[in-house]
Amino acid sequence: MSEAFSQGLPVATRERPATRLVLTLFTVVLLVLFLLLPLAVVFTEALSHGLGKIRDSLTDPEAITSIELTLLVAAISVPLNSVCGVAAAWCIGRFQFPGRSLLITLIELPFSVSPVISGLVWVLLFGANGWFGPMLDRAGLRIIFAVPGLVLATVLVTFPFVARTLIPLMQEQGASEEEAAITLGAGLWQMFWRVTLPNIRWGLLYGVLLCNARAMGEFGAVAVVSGHIRGQTMTMPLQVEALFNDYDWVGAFTIAGLLSLLALVTLAVKAALEYRIGERSGALL
Amino acid sequence: MSVELRGLRKNYGRAAALDDVSLTIRDGEFLALLGPSGSGKTTLLRTLAGLEFADSGEVIINGRPMHGVPARERGIGFVFQHYALFRHMTVARNVAFGLEVLPRGRRPAASAIRSRVQDLLDLMEIGNLGGRYPEQISGGQRQRVALARALAIEPRVLLLDEPFGALDAKVRKSLRVWLRQLHDRMGLTSIFVTHDQAEAMEMADRIAVLRGGRIVQVDAPETLYAEPVDSFVHEFMGESEKLQCSVIDGLAVIDGLPDAAFATDCPKGPAIALIRPHEVEVLPGPGPVRVESVHVNGPMRRLRLMLAGQVLEVLKPEDAWLPVAGETCNVDLARARIYPVERAAR
Amino acid sequence: MTRRSALPGFGPALTITLVWVSLIVLLPLTSLALRPWELGLMGVWHSITEPRVLAALRLSFGAAALAAVVNVPFGLLVAWVMVRYRFPGRRLADSLIDMPLALPTAVAGIALTALFAPKGWIGAWLLPLGIKVAYTPVGIMVALVFVGLPFVVRTLEPVLMDLPLEAEEAAATLGATRSQTLRKVVIPALAPALLAGFAAALARGVGEYGSVIFIAGNMPMLSEIAPLLIVIRLEQLDYAGAAALGLVMLLVSFSILLLLNLLQKRMGVKIR
Numbered sequence: 001m002s003e004a005f006s007q008g009l010p011v012a013t014r015e016r017p018a019t020r021l022v023l024t025l026f027t028v029v030l031l032v033l034f035l036l037l038p039l040a041v042v043f044t045e046a047l048s049h050g051l052g053k054i055r056d057s058l059t060d061p062e063a064i065t066s067i068e069l070t071l072l073v074a075a076i077s078v079p080l081n082s083v084c085g086v087a088a089a090w091c092i093g094r095f096q097f098p099g100r101s102l103l104i105t106l107i108e109l110p111f112s113v114s115p116v117i118s119g120l121v122w123v124l125l126f127g128a129n130g131w132f133g134p135m136l137d138r139a140g141l142r143i144i145f146a147v148p149g150l151v152l153a154t155v156l157v158t159f160p161f162v163a164r165t166l167i168p169l170m171q172e173q174g175a176s177e178e179e180a181a182i183t184l185g186a187g188l189w190q191m192f193w194r195v196t197l198p199n200i201r202w203g204l205l206y207g208v209l210l211c212n213a214r215a216m217g218e219f220g221a222v223a224v225v226s227g228h229i230r231g232q233t234m235t236m237p238l239q240v241e242a243l244f245n246d247y248d249w250v251g252a253f254t255i256a257g258l259l260s261l262l263a264l265v266t267l268a269v270k271a272a273l274e275y276r277i278g279e280r281s282g283a284l285l
Numbered sequence: 286m287s288v289e290l291r292g293l294r295k296n297y298g299r300a301a302a303l304d305d306v307s308l309t310i311r312d313g314e315f316l317a318l319l320g321p322s323g324s325g326k327t328t329l330l331r332t333l334a335g336l337e338f339a340d341s342g343e344v345i346i347n348g349r350p351m352h353g354v355p356a357r358e359r360g361i362g363f364v365f366q367h368y369a370l371f372r373h374m375t376v377a378r379n380v381a382f383g384l385e386v387l388p389r390g391r392r393p394a395a396s397a398i399r400s401r402v403q404d405l406l407d408l409m410e411i412g413n414l415g416g417r418y419p420e421q422i423s424g425g426q427r428q429r430v431a432l433a434r435a436l437a438i439e440p441r442v443l444l445l446d447e448p449f450g451a452l453d454a455k456v457r458k459s460l461r462v463w464l465r466q467l468h469d470r471m472g473l474t475s476i477f478v479t480h481d482q483a484e485a486m487e488m489a490d491r492i493a494v495l496r497g498g499r500i501v502q503v504d505a506p507e508t509l510y511a512e513p514v515d516s517f518v519h520e521f522m523g524e525s526e527k528l529q530c531s532v533i534d535g536l537a538v539i540d541g542l543p544d545a546a547f548a549t550d551c552p553k554g555p556a557i558a559l560i561r562p563h564e565v566e567v568l569p570g571p572g573p574v575r576v577e578s579v580h581v582n583g584p585m586r587r588l589r590l591m592l593a594g595q596v597l598e599v600l601k602p603e604d605a606w607l608p609v610a611g612e613t614c615n616v617d618l619a620r621a622r623i624y625p626v627e628r629a630a631r
Numbered sequence: 632m633t634r635r636s637a638l639p640g641f642g643p644a645l646t647i648t649l650v651w652v653s654l655i656v657l658l659p660l661t662s663l664a665l666r667p668w669e670l671g672l673m674g675v676w677h678s679i680t681e682p683r684v685l686a687a688l689r690l691s692f693g694a695a696a697l698a699a700v701v702n703v704p705f706g707l708l709v710a711w712v713m714v715r716y717r718f719p720g721r722r723l724a725d726s727l728i729d730m731p732l733a734l735p736t737a738v739a740g741i742a743l744t745a746l747f748a749p750k751g752w753i754g755a756w757l758l759p760l761g762i763k764v765a766y767t768p769v770g771i772m773v774a775l776v777f778v779g780l781p782f783v784v785r786t787l788e789p790v791l792m793d794l795p796l797e798a799e800e801a802a803a804t805l806g807a808t809r810s811q812t813l814r815k816v817v818i819p820a821l822a823p824a825l826l827a828g829f830a831a832a833l834a835r836g837v838g839e840y841g842s843v844i845f846i847a848g849n850m851p852m853l854s855e856i857a858p859l860l861i862v863i864r865l866e867q868l869d870y871a872g873a874a875a876l877g878l879v880m881l882l883v884s885f886s887i888l889l890l891l892n893l894l895q896k897r898m899g900v901k902i903r
Contacts, residue, residue: 009715012803013796019809020716027712028724030705034777035730038742041752045745087647095641103648106656112884114838115736116858117877120865121659124666129870131662156655176369178638179336182356183363184383184438188639194382198373217735220840224862237737237841244741244845253745256738263733270733271726336637356637 042260045253057254065231066239066255069147073222073235074215077154082208085162090196092163093170094178104167110159118156119224122149145227150235153221158214162207169203206273213266217259286347286441286474287312288333293342295328295498302328303339304498310476315468317485318478320495321521326478327366329495330444333476334363347441362435364445368427370419376430377402377415383438405433408467425456432464436471445477449484461488482522486510494518516624519559526565526597528558530623537623541573541593542616549623560621562587562600567608572615576608590616663881666874678875683851684860691857692883694768695836698775699783699829705776706783706828707821713784714791728785731778736841743774744845768854770846778842779832786828787821794820823894830891834884 014020046054057063088107092100110118124130126143136143143149177199181191197204219237226233234242236255243252288310295303302325310316318326331337333344335356344351351359371379380402384393393401406412409429411422419427428448435443448464449457465488468475479485485492486506493503494517502514513519530539532553536546539558549556567588574597577589586607588599597616601607608614667675678684713725731739747754747764754765764770794817802812818825840858848854857880864873 010796010800013799015809023708024712024716024718027709028718028720031709031724031727034780035727037746037752038734038739038777039730041742041745042738084647084651087644088651090640090644091648094638095636097641097645103652106652109656109660112834112888113881114840114858114884116838116840116861117663117881120861120873120877121663123865124662124870124874125659127865127870129868152655156659159655175638176365176367177371179356180363180365180369180371180434181382181386182637182639183334183336183361184386184434185357186382186386187357190386192640194386195371198371213733217738219735219737219740220858223840224865237735240737240741241845244744249745252741256735256741259735259738263730263735263738266733267726267729270729271722338637355639 039260039264042253042256045249046257049250053250054254057248057251060251062231062234063239063251063255066234066236067258069150069234070216070236072147073150073154074212076151077158077215078208078212080155081158081211082162082204085166085207085211086200086204088163089166089170089200093167094175107160107163110156111164115157115218115220116224119153119221121156122152122225126152144225145229145233147233149225150222150233153225154215154218157218157221158211161211161214162204165203165207165210166200169200173199202273202276206270209266209269209273213262216262288347288442288474288476289343289345290329290333291343291345293329293332293339293344295332295337295339301325301498303332303342306342306495306498306500308493308500308503310474313472313474315465315475315488315490316477317489317492318476318495319482319485319492319521320480322480323497324495325498326480326495327446328498330446330476330478333442334361334444335359336363360438360441362438362440362443364428364431364435364443364448366447366450368419368431368451370427370430370434372419374418375415376406376411376417376419376422379419379430380405380433380437382434401437402433405437409433424452425460428452428460432467436473441474443473443475445475447478447480450479457484464488486522494521513559513622516557516559516627519622519624524562524598524600525559526562526599528560528592528595528597528618528621530556530558532556532623539592539618539621540595542618545618547621547623551623551625555626556623557626558618558621558623560618562598564620565597565599566617566619567599567601567606568615568617569606570608570612570614572613574614574616576610576612576614578610579607590614592616663874663877667871667878670871670875674871675875678872679879683855684857684876686852687855687857687860688879690768690771690855691837691880694771694856695775695779695833695839698772698779698836699832701772701776702779702783702832703825703829706780706787706832707825709780710784710787710791714788728781730781731842732781736778736839737845739777739842740774740845743770743777743842747773747846765846766848766854768847770848771843771854771856774842774846775832775836775839778839779836782831782835783825783828786831787824790821790824826894827891830887834887837883837887838880 015023088103091097092104123144126132126136126149128137128144130144143152177195178191181195186194216235217237218235219241222235223238223241226235226238228234228238228242230242236259240252240255240259243249243255290306290308293303293306294301304325306325306329318329320326328337332339335351335354346359346361371382374382377399381398384398384401387393403412403415406415409432411426411429411433414422414426414430419430422430432448449460452460461484477488486509489506491503491505492509494501494509496517502509502518504512509518510522513522516525519525528539530537532538532549532551532555534553535548535550537549537551537556537558538546547558567590573592575591577591577596580587580589582600584603586601586603586605588601588607590597590599599616667678670678709728713721713728744765745751747757747770749755749758749763749765751765757764762769764773798816798820799812802816803809807815838858840856843856844859847856847859849859857876861873861876861880864870864876
């Protein structure tokens, strides 16, 4: 019994077997309750009125629109942030230049602020009373309370993910393979496609995965810019809020269930990728 | 292809990595850049390759100045210290890389590339490893892949950065011989960096000794060993025994041996005499030298002598006449070289 | 000082990066920094010292701090068990710890509300004990504990893995009991990391919106969080007021991070 709980640790650094058992059980129970109960509630409430009600919720036109909108916003934000993230990682990971630290800080910025602020700033720029508000109004363009606003808010909150994963990866890998490629005559694109990209592919996938999970699940920032216009600017998380506030718990938890499945898939793929690239588990921070 | 370096200077902050380096490497020569770590030898090699850029000075390859010419157009083959093989490509794809990135007009057909790759792998004696990945082969084999890859583009000059540094002693020895033979066969101008003087002496036609970003001496190995230009080179190239001496009127006298005087152009005052352990002649006493001990060193004998309070180690073959510990004897230091006392190192 | 490098592509990559950072981060940030001042210095002051604002800031900051304090021992326990012990399912449990980060905040919000509502699985159980969680500040704290746990655990785990075991062995040879060793040797060695985890959880908790907005009562002066107040001001078209509050929150987050960095330097340990 004691061996199963303490392989690898020298004798003098172990607690008593009874202590270990109690602590382990306590922690596991706490974790299960704490982390799995919310998930359990989601699925239980969704199923509480049977599968028929779930089908109704999912085929509701507003629900379908919200799903489509979420997918659209992610489909724009994720590739954009990925390409720019790779460019940023290339500059920062391979070169020294003045302002490099400042650039890193700016890239990390969206991580350290409230999501509401990430939505607020766009309203300040493009909202009715914003800097460019009157100009947009005259041109008949809408950013806030329309899809472009949702995209901007999502891009800002998911901005750092790809860059953050790739910068340490590229620094760790070093430049010698790329230097070898250029001594062998490769040009910029040849070097990039044949040497750089293949070496960072798992890190890139990891960053894209996290970026996507956040893009589809973002609430605070999008709530500020969306205007909650039903059938038009409601992403899935916003639809969840609306249905919940309407006391349509089955509807709300059904869509929440879809989002939870996304979260579970993300966690699973993340774990698999971490195993493959030996990445630290704290990367979502 | 000849290579010429003129007046290269490079500073990292306040430290000089290259300090007015000038050197000419002849066509087909095998030159070693030798020096302690931090002496600038790798910086020099990378500057030649176009992987780094000097602050001033010129690099000229076969008469053509390389200023503004990027690494990919210099026609050099570079073998990195840790090989820098493309980890996600097979050995064959690694070697083929330089050929596959040629512009369309100059690129050979796929079948021609394949056969050239196989020829190179056979030349490197790793013909059966084409399908393996770098992580699946040994260090010595990776070294050969790196070499094959560099040779595939038919470079005019081959540059090697501590090619055997990461390998164990036995593999290193056999690869040294093999690389020199390859060079002789191909006649390619080659420059390689090493910190190991035995390796440099075994392989190179000429050796350039670097220290603190400067070239101290460039000569054939025998010359470097027998006629080192300063005390640093003398001590770097092999075992050195140091003795104090004084210079008056162009004559150096070693402390404890007032009768032996050496002509020298060192300035008046204290100086040092350097001699190699096997260059010391030991003669029967009585004399000013006391024999402390005699040790067996394989087929040689190592003698520990005391002269005027200084230790002198001597190496002699076992069948030479040897004094006995506790006796006194005489020494003939005719082969010693006199050098001025060095200022404190920068 | 830019060092010239042989690698290509710096120019285009830097251009893309700078354009992207300027458009997405710098431009919005500038508008946030400049907007409040159209109220004038006094105007800004009044805007952020309104009783309702101060109550919201106290609530956001206080609940986040309390939640972070709870998460420190909780997170330490979890991290310790994950790193030091082996048991079946440990890897699975370890990947679950990221759940609050992977789960969309709105989902967490409604799930926690459903759990702690008077008729919820946990809420119903607490009701007879006279404890109300949902729609009160306590609910906010519970949600922030949920969200903040991974921060503490993930900050501690690498540090725990690098702890030199010889120190504990030395304490044992000197006669310390396991409990003494933990108290006098291990915890002090972990202090910088615990502080870092606390600060990370705190920074996240202050700005949290989605997980909290459902379980909080959202009653002004009582259970209204600062981010909600920003949203309300925007709806009232008080852009300058919203920006002022946003700026204050931004500065608070920054100060926490700055403090964290300074403490790290002082303690001579690099955490992240």
